[in-house]
Amino acid sequence: xxxxxxxxxxxxxxxxxxxxxxxxxxxxxxxxxxxxxxxxxxxxxxxxxxxxxxxxxxxxxxxxxxxxxxxxxxxxxxxxxxxxxxxxxxxxxxxxxxxxxxxxxxxxxxxxxxxxxxxxxxxxxxxxxxxxxxxxxxxxxxxxxxxxxxxxxxxxxxxxxxxxxxxxxxxxxxxxxxxxxxxxxxxxxxxxxxxxxxxxxxxxxxxxxxxxxxxxxxxxxxxxxxxxxxxxxxxxxxxxxxxxxxxxxxxxxxxxxxxxxxxxxxxxxxxxxxxxxxxxxxxxxxxxxxxxxxxxxxxxxxxxxxxxxxxxxxxxxxxxxxxxxxxxxxxxxxxxxxxxxxxxxxxxxxxxxxxxxxxxxxxxxxxxxxxxxxxxxxxxxxxxxxxxxxxxxxxxxxxxxxxxxxxxxxxx
Amino acid sequence: xxxxxxxxxxxxxxxxxxxxxxxxxxxxxxxxxxxxxxxxxxxxxxxxxxxxxxxxxxxxxxxxxxxxxxxxxxxxxxxxxxxxxxxxxxxxxxxxxxxxxxxxxxxxxxxxxxxxxxxxxxxxxxxxxxxxxxxxxxxxxxxxxxxxxxxxxxxxxxxxxxxxxxxxxxxxxxxxxxxxxxxxxxxxxxxxxxxxxxxxxxxxxxxxxxxxxxxxxxxxxxxxxxxxxxxxxxxxxxxxxxxxxxxxxxxxxxxxxxxxxxxxxxxxxxxxxxxxxxxxxxxxxxxxxxxxxxxxxxxxxxxxxxxxxxxxxxxxxxxxxxxxxxxxxxxxxxxxxxxxxxxxxxxxxxxxxxxxxxxxxxxxxxxxxxxxxxxxxxxxxxxxxxxxxxxxxxxxxxxxxxxxxxxxxxxxxxxxxxxxxxxxxxxxxxxxx
Numbered sequence: 001x002x003x004x005x006x007x008x009x010x011x012x013x014x015x016x017x018x019x020x021x022x023x024x025x026x027x028x029x030x031x032x033x034x035x036x037x038x039x040x041x042x043x044x045x046x047x048x049x050x051x052x053x054x055x056x057x058x059x060x061x062x063x064x065x066x067x068x069x070x071x072x073x074x075x076x077x078x079x080x081x082x083x084x085x086x087x088x089x090x091x092x093x094x095x096x097x098x099x100x101x102x103x104x105x106x107x108x109x110x111x112x113x114x115x116x117x118x119x120x121x122x123x124x125x126x127x128x129x130x131x132x133x134x135x136x137x138x139x140x141x142x143x144x145x146x147x148x149x150x151x152x153x154x155x156x157x158x159x160x161x162x163x164x165x166x167x168x169x170x171x172x173x174x175x176x177x178x179x180x181x182x183x184x185x186x187x188x189x190x191x192x193x194x195x196x197x198x199x200x201x202x203x204x205x206x207x208x209x210x211x212x213x214x215x216x217x218x219x220x221x222x223x224x225x226x227x228x229x230x231x232x233x234x235x236x237x238x239x240x241x242x243x244x245x246x247x248x249x250x251x252x253x254x255x256x257x258x259x260x261x262x263x264x265x266x267x268x269x270x271x272x273x274x275x276x277x278x279x280x281x282x283x284x285x286x287x288x289x290x291x292x293x294x295x296x297x298x299x300x301x302x303x304x305x306x307x308x309x310x311x312x313x314x315x316x317x318x319x320x321x322x323x324x325x326x327x328x329x330x331x332x333x334x335x336x337x338x339x340x341x342x343x344x345x346x347x348x349x350x351x352x353x354x355x356x357x358x359x360x361x362x363x364x365x366x367x368x369x370x371x372x373x374x375x376x377x378x379x380x381x382x383x384x385x386x387x388x389x390x391x392x393x394x395x396x397x398x399x400x401x402x403x404x405x406x407x408x409x410x411x412x
Numbered sequence: 413x414x415x416x417x418x419x420x421x422x423x424x425x426x427x428x429x430x431x432x433x434x435x436x437x438x439x440x441x442x443x444x445x446x447x448x449x450x451x452x453x454x455x456x457x458x459x460x461x462x463x464x465x466x467x468x469x470x471x472x473x474x475x476x477x478x479x480x481x482x483x484x485x486x487x488x489x490x491x492x493x494x495x496x497x498x499x500x501x502x503x504x505x506x507x508x509x510x511x512x513x514x515x516x517x518x519x520x521x522x523x524x525x526x527x528x529x530x531x532x533x534x535x536x537x538x539x540x541x542x543x544x545x546x547x548x549x550x551x552x553x554x555x556x557x558x559x560x561x562x563x564x565x566x567x568x569x570x571x572x573x574x575x576x577x578x579x580x581x582x583x584x585x586x587x588x589x590x591x592x593x594x595x596x597x598x599x600x601x602x603x604x605x606x607x608x609x610x611x612x613x614x615x616x617x618x619x620x621x622x623x624x625x626x627x628x629x630x631x632x633x634x635x636x637x638x639x640x641x642x643x644x645x646x647x648x649x650x651x652x653x654x655x656x657x658x659x660x661x662x663x664x665x666x667x668x669x670x671x672x673x674x675x676x677x678x679x680x681x682x683x684x685x686x687x688x689x690x691x692x693x694x695x696x697x698x699x700x701x702x703x704x705x706x707x708x709x710x711x712x713x714x715x716x717x718x719x720x721x722x723x724x725x726x727x728x729x730x731x732x733x734x735x736x737x738x739x740x741x742x743x744x745x746x747x748x749x750x751x752x753x754x755x756x757x758x759x760x761x762x763x764x765x766x767x768x769x770x771x772x773x774x775x776x777x778x779x780x781x782x783x784x785x786x787x788x789x790x791x792x793x794x795x796x797x798x799x800x801x802x803x804x805x806x807x808x809x810x811x812x813x814x815x816x817x818x819x820x821x822x823x824x825x826x827x828x829x830x831x832x833x834x835x836x837x838x839x840x841x842x843x844x845x
Contacts, residue, residue, distance in 0.1 A: 031735045039728050073517035163649045197645045286798035305736040368717035
């Protein structure tokens with residue numbers, strides 16, 4: 001078959017003539033496809049961005065940890081003794097990996113921010129979150145020490161909540177060390193002095209791979225440091241890491257052990273880290289869900305629209321199809337004709353849709369400071385529309401293929 | 413006219429499946445718009461409609477001379493203990509109250525009521541009349557002199573329920589924070605959304621459990637809730653050191669008598685800062701911000717950009733539904749072409765046909781509105797599940813219901829426009845053979 005014959009058999013000119021005759025339904029279809037593409041491309045882009053935010057890992061053992069608060073309420077409640085005995089009791093349980101008293105943890109959404117610098121008069125210090133933990137902190141949080149060493153027991157200081165003094169050593173996260181010393185050679189940063197808030201000198205003792213700040217969405221999320229201290233506040237937070245698969249059992253066991261062991265305090269706010277994460281990322285999770293619902297229901301509506309329009313068109317043309325069949329067109333020709341017609345409509349819709357999608361993105365960027373839409377999302381959305389179109393038209397087209405040549409001879 | 417309406421009505425139900433499909437399509441689009449518009453509309457509702465323009469949020473720039481509190485050059489959003497107490501004591505407005513979140517143990521004497529950790533708002537007495545806080549029993553307290561601390565408290569309805577089983581507890585005592593407090597007031601249900609007077613824990617967070625006089629916070633050295641921002645490096649280890657510092661932790665609101673006093677108050681704040689400059693504070697240029705409630709809400713962007721994006725997408729969603737419905741309506745009208753041709757031939761004029769089609773479209777619009785509202789109710793349930801904080805204020809009020817019907821009827825008319833035009837151009841003769 002030479003090219004000219006092939007193109008003739010593709011019957012492109014008749015398709016355009018048909019479409020020109022059915023301006024209104026065609027226009028309606030093209031409009032649906034193009035707007036849907038614009039929404040799907042932008043919606044998917046935002047959804048993927050939110051999904052990435054939610055699936056970021058904080059560096060701690062998120063699926064096997066939980067926390068609770070112990071609040072004393074009587075005059076003779078001894079904070080330091082209570083923390084000591086509570087932690088000893090919890091750590092002795094066979095299914096507990098380790099436990100620690102902490103001021104804060106990732107996803108807690110509350111904590112303290114300090115400015116770190118390598119010289120005392122720095123004008124652009126590095127902001128970082130502080131974690132106050134004892135020597136069990138690394139194991140209890142499930143952190144990875146990539147250089148240097150952990151604190152020893154006698155380095156840990158007990159402090160009142162109003163103090164702003166720091167113990168002489170700190171552990172930094174890799175990103176914090178990178179920002180401070182501009183190097184990836186962690187060993188070289190060990191023993192280096194740094195200043196906290198330009199006035200307190202501390203020495204780097206070790207480097208932690210990852211430990212996020214407690215405020216999701218913070219600009220410097222990966223900046224944090226650990227200082228060996230336990231703050232004696234009337235309300236103490238314990239972070240407890242257990243062996244995989246024992247979280248639910250251990251949560252209730254530890255809660256009742258602590259509550260019964262000391263009647264001068266309350267155990268409150270017990271929650272798993274994964275639940276806390278879901279809560280702080282609530283808005284992102286909600287946005288993700290809403291966008292997915294929008295994308296799916298929009299695809300469904302457009303799909304129904306395409307199926308309906310194609311069915312109607314084929315119903316109207318039953319006689320013509322019969323005539324074409326009687327004049328020698330085979331089933332394959334009919335199939336190809338309608339498939340091609342739909343591909344042409346979809347392609348026009350996609351072409352205008354891409355223009356729409358870019359316009360919508362420009363609006364989102366200008367009005368709501370969103371990011372620019374990458375090309376890949378336009379391609380994905382275009383593929384989705386083609387796929388949707390094929391799924392939506394396959395049934396009516398197969399029906400058209402089955403139209404018998406005899407139809408040509410029958411009345412209206 | 414009656415006959416036209418009757419025909420339109422009959423036609424609506426003649427092709428029931430097609431009608432159902434059209435109504436479903438329109439109502440889904442309407443629901444998407446109503447749900448997202450409801451979020452914007454309800455979240456930006458005026459929380460104090462009678463006087464929101466006269467109730468003002470105070471910001472002063474006491475920050476680091478070398479660095480703005482908020483880039484590029486904005487003052488902190490809260491004030492220091494010193495400024496809070498000074499400005500409230502100066503009484504330059506009708507009402508003035510500073511406040512901060514704190515917490516502590518509440519230990520009822522009644523053995524049946526378990527001790528609990530109460531979240532408290534330490535504030536001046538004028539907080540209550542300024543924000544029109546509703547009381548079930550009793551009332552608030554008078555703004556005390558700066559160094560006078562009275563051990564009085566106002567309970568929320570919930571706490572009164574918990575501690576005093578809901579009875580009138582005015583004059584009763586309640587041990588908490590290691591002291592004995594006297595109950596002077598019990599609030600009725602009060603949950604302003606957004607919680608404009610303090611949004612550090614989120615614009616739709618729950619109000620605190622109890623209210624105590626501002627000075628008690630210093631007296632008992634209560635913890636600093638909310639967000640504390642400091643720029644000085646050495647505050648010392650004492651609680652008093654914090655109170656004397658430039659750390660901000662306090663919301664400061666005032667109510668002026670009349671709108672015209674706004675500029676007077678601005679003038680007062682300028683002179684206050686000038687006076688503090690003489691004492692060696694406020695090294696930055698004067699940069700006070702005085703915003704009324706609605707200005708403050710937009711300053712804090714209470715309606716997040718996500719919500720606006722959802723609304724834009726919902727509008728586009730509606731457009732897709734309209735184009736879809738237009739195709740369906742066109743199908744529906746095509747099916748009745750024969751009948752229309754017959755009616756024209758028997759003497760009905762184009763206007764009659766046009767009117768009948770318009771009424772049909774209107775009926776579709778009303779049905780779309782009804783089902784759109786039903787879907788919206790389900791949708792809002794879903795939204796409260798996704799955003800638990802929103803559940804307190806998500807409802808469909810009269811405005812939203814009218815919005816739904818208006819949009820739905822408009823939508824169905826727009827999508828019927830094309831088909832109606834085609835129907836009216838139908839040559840009669842062709843269909844009568």
